[in-house]
Amino acid sequence: MPHSTVSCTEGFIDLGVRNVATKAGDRLDFDGGVQVIVTKGGEGDITHSDGGDGLKVGKRYQDEDSGIEVLVTKPGAITLQCDGKDMQLQEPKKTKSAD
Numbered sequence: 001m002p003h004s005t006v007s008c009t010e011g012f013i014d015l016g017v018r019n020v021a022t023k024a025g026d027r028l029d030f031d032g033g034v035q036v037i038v039t040k041g042g043e044g045d046i047t048h049s050d051g052g053d054g055l056k057v058g059k060r061y062q063d064e065d066s067g068i069e070v071l072v073t074k075p076g077a078i079t080l081q082c083d084g085k086d087m088q089l090q091e092p093k094k095t096k097s098a099d
Helices: none
Strands: 003-009 012-015 027-029 035-040 046-055 060-062 069-074 076-082
Antiparallel strands (some): 003 012, 046 076
């Protein structure tokens, strides 16, 4: 499965450069126009592989080991990875209903 590594430099991304840290607010652009915004930073290599279920706008993904969390702003048919492991889709937080 093909994959790319991205790096963050002042909020902009260069494909093919190793990433050492991400900060909240960094924008990551991937092949095919896919884009995510880092909502919680950390240290790790953010990559992607083609295929999988794809990313949908408004969904959040996280890597438990690094603590990195991202929000999808432009969808696409890729799978996000951090340090070689697939990032996990975050489930919406349950809130108490107002009765």
